[in-house]
Amino acid sequence: MSYLMNTNEILQTIRMIDQQHLDVRTITLGVDLLDCAADSAELCAGRIYDKICRLARDLVPTGEAIEREFGIPIVNKRLSVTPMALVGAACRDEDLVRLALAMDAAAREVGVNYIGGFSALVHKGYSQSDRKLIRSIPRALAETERVCASVNVGSTRSGINMDAVAEMGRIIKETARLTADRDGLGCSKLVVFCNAVEDNPFMAGAFHGVGEAECAVNVGVSGPGVVYEALKECAGMPFDAVAETIKRTAFKVTRMGQLVAREASARLGVPFGIVDLSLAPTPVKGDSVARILEAMGLEVCGTHGTTAALAVLNDAVKKGGVMASSHVGGLSGAFIPVSEDEGMIAAAREGTLTIDKLEAMTCVCSVGLDMIAVPGDTPAETLSAILADEAAIGMINNKTTAVRLIPAPGKTAGDTVEIGGLFGEAPVMEVHKASSAEFVARGGRIPAPLHSLRN
Amino acid sequence: MKAIVSVYARDAKGITAYVTGLLAQEDINILDISQTLMQEYFTMIMLVDLADCPLPFDALSRMLQERGREKSLAVHIQRQDIFDAMHRI
Numbered sequence: 001m002s003y004l005m006n007t008n009e010i011l012q013t014i015r016m017i018d019q020q021h022l023d024v025r026t027i028t029l030g031v032d033l034l035d036c037a038a039d040s041a042e043l044c045a046g047r048i049y050d051k052i053c054r055l056a057r058d059l060v061p062t063g064e065a066i067e068r069e070f071g072i073p074i075v076n077k078r079l080s081v082t083p084m085a086l087v088g089a090a091c092r093d094e095d096l097v098r099l100a101l102a103m104d105a106a107a108r109e110v111g112v113n114y115i116g117g118f119s120a121l122v123h124k125g126y127s128q129s130d131r132k133l134i135r136s137i138p139r140a141l142a143e144t145e146r147v148c149a150s151v152n153v154g155s156t157r158s159g160i161n162m163d164a165v166a167e168m169g170r171i172i173k174e175t176a177r178l179t180a181d182r183d184g185l186g187c188s189k190l191v192v193f194c195n196a197v198e199d200n201p202f203m204a205g206a207f208h209g210v211g212e213a214e215c216a217v218n219v220g221v222s223g224p225g226v227v228y229e230a231l232k233e234c235a236g237m238p239f240d241a242v243a244e245t246i247k248r249t250a251f252k253v254t255r256m257g258q259l260v261a262r263e264a265s266a267r268l269g270v271p272f273g274i275v276d277l278s279l280a281p282t283p284v285k286g287d288s289v290a291r292i293l294e295a296m297g298l299e300v301c302g303t304h305g306t307t308a309a310l311a312v313l314n315d316a317v318k319k320g321g322v323m324a325s326s327h328v329g330g331l332s333g334a335f336i337p338v339s340e341d342e343g344m345i346a347a348a349r350e351g352t353l354t355i356d357k358l359e360a361m362t363c364v365c366s367v368g369l370d371m372i373a374v375p376g377d378t379p380a381e382t383l384s385a386i387l388a389d390e391a392a393i394g395m396i397n398n399k400t401t402a403v404r405l406i407p408a409p410g411k412t413a414g415d416t417v418e419i420g421g422l423f424g425e426a427p428v429m430e431v432h433k434a435s436s437a438e439f440v441a442r443g444g445r446i447p448a449p450l451h452s453l454r455n
Numbered sequence: 456m457k458a459i460v461s462v463y464a465r466d467a468k469g470i471t472a473y474v475t476g477l478l479a480q481e482d483i484n485i486l487d488i489s490q491t492l493m494q495e496y497f498t499m500i501m502l503v504d505l506a507d508c509p510l511p512f513d514a515l516s517r518m519l520q521e522r523g524r525e526k527s528l529a530v531h532i533q534r535q536d537i538f539d540a541m542h543r544i
Contacts (some may be wrong), residue, residue: 005459
């Protein structure tokens with residue numbers, strides 16, 4: 001194909017990468033581990049380690065080569081694996097921490113920074129193995145560095161497993177306690193889902209679902225900074241122009257992700273799975289979703305109008321992105337992780353952005369109450385009630401919701417939790433003092449909503 | 456393979472000659488070239504064909520960066536596909 005060099009386009013791309021933090025957030029290699037099953041955790045762990053090392057050996061060097069040739073930063077190379085409660089179902093051992101250690105060792109060996117899939121899907125009920133896995137989560141997260149855990153407690157089709165919701169409140173508290181020396185860091189690697197997706201490339205909630213192929217390349221793009229810069233040109237214009245501008249920008253960002261995904265898939269000899277169209281912020285200045293919302297005319301993110309602004313952003317990102325990629329999947333929407341977003345941190349510190357407003361915002365975006373630090377003495381029942389609220393939003397609205405809460409040991413509202421790196425720092429947010437204990441103690445299942453009966 | 460070479464530097468004499476000289480040494484053909492001054496900064500963009508270049512892409516990229524740095528130039532090379540993907544449907 002003949003190519004006409006367009007200097008403006010080239011400079012625009014270079015500016016996006018150099019000045020506006022455009023990057024591919026992650027190339028995540030999904031690996032099926034069902035064939036690693038064994039009746040002892042020791043044997044299973046050995047197989048897990050061997051298989052991951054064999055299939056993911058080239059992931060990091062390939063990602064780095066693509067970075068250099070295309071001049072696009074690929075911030076993370078990661079792995080997602082089959083939910084470990086399934087892989088470890090045949091193990092007779094009482095706890096499954098051994099499997100997490102194998103995941104961690106394999107991740108270190110192949111050089112990825114995170115591996116997701118220490119997971120259980122209990123939206124309708126527990127298997128024996130699910131119970132063992134969930135009980136192993138606090139220790140698994142305390143004793144490993146790179147392993148991420150997730151539990152799906154509800155779905156539109158099956159309702160919400162309130163026994164699991166109650167238990168996860170306690171598991172989050174225990175995870176915080178075991179990592180208290182690091183401000184409860186373990187909790188930043190634990191996600192509680194409703195309607196979890198099987199092809200999510202983003203941590204901490206990534207796992208490789210059972211409907212997936214043996215191996216798949218999933219790519220998560222990013223680019224809040226690019227959208228923000230584009231919106232600065234739209235000052236005073238009506239929302240039609242705002243939505244149009246976001247769509248155009250999202251299209252370009254996603255095309256880049258698609259190119260990287262295709263290239264990685266070809267070089268690794270692994271099928272291309274999906275591109276996830278999420279706008280994922282980082283704590284770096286100029287890479288914030290909150291600042292995009294403010295660029296639409298809000299003085300501070302979290303004030304009245306924020307939910308509507310986020311709805312515009314989220315929908316336009318999808319509309320722009322969907323045409324740019326042959327397969328879109330994962331979570332695909334704007335993320336609002338408080339600790340990972342410089343503008344959200346500022347808004348929370350200032351007191352305008354509260355946990356209640358964040359909950360409202362999760363009705364119109366992916367994913368949920370993400371990376372929110374709460375006081376260390378928050379009762380487990382209150383955490384569970386927050387999980388239940390968020391799961392209900394997901395269940396009723398037929399969307400994925402997730403919760404990542406950090407009940408930071410010894411901290412109270414107004415303090416700061418330093419998590420570091422991409423996870424940033426989280427201002428500890430106030431939660432309601434009134435008890436939800438009796439509500440959570442009921443257990444059982446919240447029935448699936450009427451619109452689950454579609455057949 | 457086609458690639459885009461971009462050069463940024465404070466304006467000075469001989470920048471174009473120096474960079475195109477480096478490319479010629481590696482048997483690289485320049486298909487299109489554009490240069491401009493933005494404020495006092497010199498910006499040059501070239502579309503090049505690497506078909507006859509003996510160096511692997513990585514080594515070429517490193518060489519251009521290092522030799523650029525010697526003259527205080529920021530020289531980058533990126534595969535053309537990225538610009539194509541972003542701006543063409």
